[in-house]
Structures are given as C-alpha cells and as structure tokens.
Amino acid sequence: MANRFLENTDTPTWCPGCGNFSIRKALAEALEEVGANPEEILLISGIGQAAKMPHYINANGFNGLHGRALPVAVGSRSVNPGLTCIVESGDGDTYGEGGNHFLHNIRRNLNIAHFVHNNQVYGLTKGQASPTSDLGMKTGVQTAGVTSVPFNPLSVALSVGAGFVARGFTGDGDHLVTLLVDAIRYPGYALVDILQPCVTFNRINTNSWYRDRVTKIPRDHDTTDRDAALRLSHMWGDEIPIGVFYRVERDTFEDSLADRRKDPSGLEQFNPEQMEYLQDAFRV
Amino acid sequence: MDIHVIVGGAAGQGMDTLAGTLGKLLAHFGFGVLSARDYMSRIRGGHNFSILRAADTTPWAFENRCDLLVCLDETTYLEHIPKLTEDGVFIFDPESFAPPGDRRGVEVPMKDLATEAGGRIMANTVALGACLAVLDLPTTRAEEMLLEAFAHKEGVGEQNIGALRAGYDAVDGPALPVNMPEEGRAGGSRIFLEGNEVLGMSAAASGCRFFCAYPMTPATGIMTYLAGIEDSGVVVEQAEDEIAAINAILGASYTGARSMTATSGGGFSLMAEGISLAGMTETPAVIVLAQRPGPATGFPTRTDQGDLSFALNVGHGEFPRPVLSATHHEDAFYRLNKAFDLADRFQTPVIFLSDQNFADTARTVDEYDFSRLSCDQHLADPAEVELPYRRYALTPDGISPRALPGQLDSQVVLADSDEHDERGFIVEDAATREAMMRKRMGKTSAIAEEMDEPLYHGPEEPEVLLVGWGSTYGALREARAVLEESGTNAGHLHFADIWPLRTDQLGELLAAAEVSYCVEANYTGQFADLVRRETGWEFDHRVLRFDGRPFTPSDIIGEVSGDGK
Numbered sequence A: 001m002a003n004r005f006l007e008n009t010d011t012p013t014w015c016p017g018c019g020n021f022s023i024r025k026a027l028a029e030a031l032e033e034v035g036a037n038p039e040e041i042l043l044i045s046g047i048g049q050a051a052k053m054p055h056y057i058n059a060n061g062f063n064g065l066h067g068r069a070l071p072v073a074v075g076s077r078s079v080n081p082g083l084t085c086i087v088e089s090g091d092g093d094t095y096g097e098g099g100n101h102f103l104h105n106i107r108r109n110l111n112i113a114h115f116v117h118n119n120q121v122y123g124l125t126k127g128q129a130s131p132t133s134d135l136g137m138k139t140g141v142q143t144a145g146v147t148s149v150p151f152n153p154l155s156v157a158l159s160v161g162a163g164f165v166a167r168g169f170t171g172d173g174d175h176l177v178t179l180l181v182d183a184i185r186y187p188g189y190a191l192v193d194i195l196q197p198c199v200t201f202n203r204i205n206t207n208s209w210y211r212d213r214v215t216k217i218p219r220d221h222d223t224t225d226r227d228a229a230l231r232l233s234h235m236w237g238d239e240i241p242i243g244v245f246y247r248v249e250r251d252t253f254e255d256s257l258a259d260r261r262k263d264p265s266g267l268e269q270f271n272p273e274q275m276e277y278l279q280d281a282f283r284v
Numbered sequence B: 001m002d003i004h005v006i007v008g009g010a011a012g013q014g015m016d017t018l019a020g021t022l023g024k025l026l027a028h029f030g031f032g033v034l035s036a037r038d039y040m041s042r043i044r045g046g047h048n049f050s051i052l053r054a055a056d057t058t059p060w061a062f063e064n065r066c067d068l069l070v071c072l073d074e075t076t077y078l079e080h081i082p083k084l085t086e087d088g089v090f091i092f093d094p095e096s097f098a099p100p101g102d103r104r105g106v107e108v109p110m111k112d113l114a115t116e117a118g119g120r121i122m123a124n125t126v127a128l129g130a131c132l133a134v135l136d137l138p139t140t141r142a143e144e145m146l147l148e149a150f151a152h153k154e155g156v157g158e159q160n161i162g163a164l165r166a167g168y169d170a171v172d173g174p175a176l177p178v179n180m181p182e183e184g185r186a187g188g189s190r191i192f193l194e195g196n197e198v199l200g201m202s203a204a205a206s207g208c209r210f211f212c213a214y215p216m217t218p219a220t221g222i223m224t225y226l227a228g229i230e231d232s233g234v235v236v237e238q239a240e241d242e243i244a245a246i247n248a249i250l251g252a253s254y255t256g257a258r259s260m261t262a263t264s265g266g267g268f269s270l271m272a273e274g275i276s277l278a279g280m281t282e283t284p285a286v287i288v289l290a291q292r293p294g295p296a297t298g299f300p301t302r303t304d305q306g307d308l309s310f311a312l313n314v315g316h317g318e319f320p321r322p323v324l325s326a327t328h329h330e331d332a333f334y335r336l337n338k339a340f341d342l343a344d345r346f347q348t349p350v351i352f353l354s355d356q357n358f359a360d361t362a363r364t365v366d367e368y369d370f371s372r373l374s375c376d377q378h379l380a381d382p383a384e385v386e387l388p389y390r391r392y393a394l395t396p397d398g399i400s401p402r403a404l405p406g407q408l409d410s411q412v413v414l415a416d417s418d419e420h421d422e423r424g425f426i427v428e429d430a431a432t433r434e435a436m437m438r439k440r441m442g443k444t445s446a447i448a449e450e451m452d453e454p455l456y457h458g459p460e461e462p463e464v465l466l467v468g469w470g471s472t473y474g475a476l477r478e479a480r481a482v483l484e485e486s487g488t489n490a491g492h493l494h495f496a497d498i499w500p501l502r503t504d505q506l507g508e509l510l511a512a513a514e515v516s517y518c519v520e521a522n523y524t525g526q527f528a529d530l531v532r533r534e535t536g537w538e539f540d541h542r543v544l545r546f547d548g549r550p551f552t553p554s555d556i557i558g559e560v561s562g563d564g565k
C-alpha cells in the first residue's frame, strides 16, 4: 500500500546517500503504523538539513527558526493538544542554538516526540563542528580540531528528567521505526537521538564507522532504572548502544493545563461580553 | 477640590497598600483618582513613594506638587517637603525623626499606635486613619475594606480597624478638609485600575487564549493579571526566555489561538528574529512593548519612549509591522482589541507600545463597554476555499485564506520561514520571491486604511500646536487646557495608531499653527523624525524628556510660555 505521508510532498534536496532519507522513510512508516491521518499530525522544525522534513512529509508543518522549534511546540500544545506533535531537527539546531529550550522543555514534559538527526556536524552551513562533534574533528573553522568536549544529549536529557530517552541509527531502519512509534505513542516528552551519517561533511562518523560500533541495548536492561540508563548513556566509542534507554511516565504539561484551557482551537463560541465580569474586580 | 497626596517610605513599609486603599476610597466617594508608584529597582529599602491625585473631575497627569505628605521615614520628608504647598499638611512619626518646627506638621505616633493595636506592621493602617482625619472623610468605608482584605485572617481585620481609628483620633482636627462630591457619583459604574490591568483585561476579553512571556519590568503586571484570572480560559506560560516566548505565541497562533506576549526593551531585542518569523509565516501575533529607559538594563522601573524607532523597524527583512500605542486608560482597552483584529485580518505581527508611565498608573474610568470589542479570527470559509489548500495562495489583496491545522477535511497547512511558494514549500527562484514579497508588502496599504486619525482637542485653527503619542496624552491634555484658560489658542493632536502613519490632519493643523511642538519622552525626537521621514515636515520645537520621569503639564506649559506664547 502506498504511504500517505510520502504523497503530495516536495522533492527532497538532500545529497544522495544522506542518512536523512532513511529517517524520512522510517517516519512515514511510523506514522502509518500509528494510524493517524496527515491532517492530525503536526511537524515542527527549526532550520538545517534535518529541519526540512516538514516539506517532505505530508502533514501539517511549521518550519520556523534555527533553534526555535520547541517553543513553537509549547504554544501549539497549549492550545490544541488534539494534534499529534513531532519536532524534527538537527543536532546543531537542538543542542546548540536551541540548547536552552531543550533543557526547559524536558522539564515541562510536553507530550511530543522529538527526533534529532544527529550527524555530528552542521550540514546546511557546510561542515562546521556541531555540539556533538567528536574531539579532534577538523573542519574549515575548527582547523586544529574540535577542542570542546562533545555534548551528550542522552545523559543531559536523563539528568534533567526526560521520561523517554532513546537512540536510533539510520542504518537499522526497522529498529528505528519501532523507536519512532514508541516515542510518538509515549505520553510525554520523548527524545530519540538518531545517528545519521552526513556523507558530505562528516568523514569521521561515517555509515560504516557507526555500523562497526552500534549495538542494541540488551533485553535485560531495565528501562525504568535511571542510573542504569545514565551508565549506558555514557558509553561512546568502541560500543555505541541503540534502543530505549529509559521509559517512565509522569504528568504532562498538557495535564497541568486541562483545567485552564477552553475552546481548544478556534473562537467560534467566544463573545467578549462573556468576560464583562472581569471588571467587577476593579469597581470602586 | 484637587489634591496631590504623596506617601513615601522604604520598600517593605506598605505604602503601596496605603496609597492603593486611599485611592480606592477617594474613588468610592466619587472623586476622580490618578495614582502611580515611583519605586526603585529593589525589594527592600531605598526611597519609594506612591503619588495620588484626586479631584472632582478625573485628573490626567501629576504635577510636581504635594498637598498631603505621609512620611513613613525621614527620607520621604527631606525629598518631598520642598514641594509641599503653603496650606499643605505632612504627617510624621516622632519616633522616626523630628522635623524642624513647621505649622504644617501633624504628629502621629504611627508605630506606637500600631503596636498598641496589635503589631507595628499596621503602622500604614494608622497612617491611613490619620489621612482620613486630615481630609475630614469618614472611616466607615475604610473599615469595610479592611474587613474584606483580611477576611481570610481571623481577627486581623478587627485589629486593623483598631489601628485605623487610633490614627484617626491622633489627629487634632481636619487640617485639609475636602468637600465631598455631589451625591450619586459615588461607587457605581466606575472602575479604578492600572494600565497593565487594562491591557490584561482587554486581551482576555478579546479572546486571547495564550499568553507567554518572560518577566521584565514594567511589562510583568500583564502576566500577573492574566495568571490571576484563573477561570478566564487564557493559558499563561512563563517562558525560559523571550525568544521562547515569541516563538511559543506563534506556535499557538498557527494552531488556532489568539496569542500575545509582553516585554520591555531588552526582551523585545531578543524577540526581533521571532517577529520577523511572524512576518514571513504571516502568523498573527500581538506583542506588547512596555518601554523603560535603555540602553541595556537602563532604568528598570522608570519611563521612556525611546523604543519607537526600534519597534517600527524590529526584525530583519521587510514585512508590514503595524504599531499602535497606549495613550490612556479608556482608549487602550479598545485599542489593544484592535491590535488583535489587525493581526488576524492581515495575518501579521502587531506591536503595541506601552511604557512604565502607562503600565503602573492607575486611573478611575467609567466601566468599559465590552460589546465594543470584536473577536473574529478572519479564518478561511471552508465552503469557499480552493483545494488543495495553499496557505500562501496569491490573492489580489495579498491576504491568503487562513486555515488552521485540522480545520479543513483531509487538508494540511504548511507554514514556512524560508521563502516559499503558495503551498509553503521552500523556493529559490526569483519570480516566486518577487510575487511573495509583493503579496506580503502589499498588505501595508490596506492596513494604512485601518489606522485612526490622531485625536484632536482644540480650535480648528490653533496658534500653538502640541503633538504627542502614547502615554504623554494626559500631560499634554492638561497642558493644553491650562494654556487655553490663560488665553493661548492651543491645540493638542495625539497619535494612538502610529504606523502606518496618518498625516492628513497633522498637515492641516501644522499649516494653520504659528508654532508647533512635538513632545516625547526620548532624546532624539523619534516621532518627529518619523514625521519628517514620511512628509518632510519639521516641527518648530521638539520638547524632549529623557530622565526617566513622566512629563508634567507644567513641563510642557513652561516650554510653550518660555517661547513667548
């Protein structure tokens, strides 16, 4: 059966062989599996190669500013939690320019799935280091090699209190689809950091580099044990774990608003005169 | 009657409560009241005072004078005694300081009496009682208010009534008796509220469903007000920074809610890119900019109109940026509603300029007419929209039918910050870029049609023309009235809608007037610059104040009189 999420889209402009193609395919399959219709899905992104995804998936989309996808989701979730919301962006977008939003929205626990295409490089601006670039990686700007310690998104997310933390790899499509489906279904903020080779600008972390290292998290890992998840999240090098690190549920941002929110969207029923009582508080 | 009352002390001594209660009382008795806080940017200590003016008709501005001075500390006395009028009265506590002999002094042992009544914390209630005695006003209503205020604290209301009466009895006799206004004006249909409350209430009544901001003086009061009206349906979220705030309201607006944010200059600087995003994605948004003196942190608790040029140009690239302003408490309630309507009709960000002078000043006004507010999101009519849906469909007036995600059966909505085609897809080609620029910028002329002519008071052909915008309205209005009484043929033209600029009436009046003054609270004369840029016209004089304090009518009269008029 044709995938409805791949119809009526723009044509991807990614480089041939780019890992983003696998993410697009996995996302479209995950959305079919979740069983939603395109008009019930909202994709929010920032700017970068990854962030072009709303143009390549048939769904509602808000392609905003570099680093600012999560705040857009805050507003959207506040007024219409009926849409299934997915944030798609790159490592630079999410962990660099948007770092503050990353921290604080994990704390908020929006009910969204957050898919970060982590190619360990700035693709769109042609190959500078990103927050996740490995130490020593040389680029046109980091001419002597990267000297800042790489940002570890999974351990940061776990430390700040994320309830769903996972890592995927574009080289294992079926596994990735499962992760994306789980993340979309999870009631709360779900982070999936996706190892995504950039064939053009990252000559270190190539497809085969990852393939030699990724290992699925063993079945006996307890996904409700945060300390165990943190230990796993610190593994990077010869062995890179993929899969679900951590999964527990807690109250969401949307739950906290349930009493306050009225008219989820649209104001057809609203009449300013119904608010007249507000001035009673100021009568002399 | 027309009196100025100043209540001063260190932060934490409760002058705010005292002044607020006195203001409400005077309003209740039927006087028109204006009150404001002059506070330093700290929580304890320093010199802080509240100023209150009450008169038979509601005053528009403060003068630099005082008829009743309540000194909770010596600094207040030293700071304000020079402006106490001949017949004025000051109340002081001999325990705090001993002023030199002065027949105007009324000694009230505020702290002692408060202690006797149950606690020193009630010294301000003692002072309130003393004020009522000095003014020869009854204490009954004040007693009711104290009981209401402390209804949740067993016995505290009664203790405060004791303190109030002790203060009342400590005064020998009315030293500054005021005549009560005629019967019938008291209470009833009038309300007394601060500028930030006017804007908050207007937003809620305009159907704003999402408010997101990061605290910054003097804008914070809007967020506090909206958070406090819990059953209003407005979701209030404190953002992690102003960049988040602006992007969040765009997300909410795109999704379907009328949305607003509020900040001051520093936060507005951080919002610049987001405002540009609203322009490009054609997402309605209302941004309140409550100005305070910059640059940088500047004077956090004082007033200024120095961000006009910035507001007119905020955000990179070219897109329509309508700018409206708060002139006074009556008008601002309806004008913020207009900001929401413009934002929705023209699918654009709208900037609403306020400032500390407006935000923190309370004024009595007749109750608002909520039926004058509109709430129409101007969404696409599902029966008429062409399918497949194109968010940025090219139309003769540049306004594309706006649908919300999920609103149209089996249709999706794509908003894009890149230059895009009608569907919202990224483009690079010159022809589409040109068409989209024309579409977005083409909305400007229709927005211009919606701008109100400025408000005018005065003769058709004034000799002296005073021009202003925003919160200087009150000072200018009083100044004009005084000038007229003293025989000067003066007119006052005031802009609430600023951009796109209306110039017809200004042109006629400038041609008629012998001398013109543009009055604004900034260093360069940014509004005068705007007028010159748009028309080539130059005012004869720019009357500028940039010390962080609001204009008084006398400041303006002095400038005009000094000119030999």
Ligand SMILES: Cc1ncc(C[n+]2csc(CCOP(=O)(O)OP(=O)(O)O)c2C)c(N)n1
Pocket: A047, A048, A049, A050, A051, A066, A089, A090, A091, A092, A093, A094, A117, A119, A121, A122, A123, A124, A125, A130
């Ligand atoms: C405010 C701002 N700063 C800088 C840029 C330029 N810029 C666009 S994308 C990008 C980095 C993209 O890296 P990443 O988020 O990792 O996405 P990728 O292209 O690698 O998928 C930068 C620096 C921008 N668009 N906006």
Ligand code: SF4
Pocket: A013, A014, A015, A017, A018, A019, A020, A049, A119, A123, A124, A197, A198, A199, A200, A201
């Ligand atoms: S630059 Fe890298 S990330 Fe971007 S499309 Fe090409 S391969 Fe993919």
Ligand SMILES: [Mg+2]
Pocket: A048, A090, A091, A092, A117, A118, A119, A120, A121, A122, A123, A130
């Ligand atoms: Mg990247």
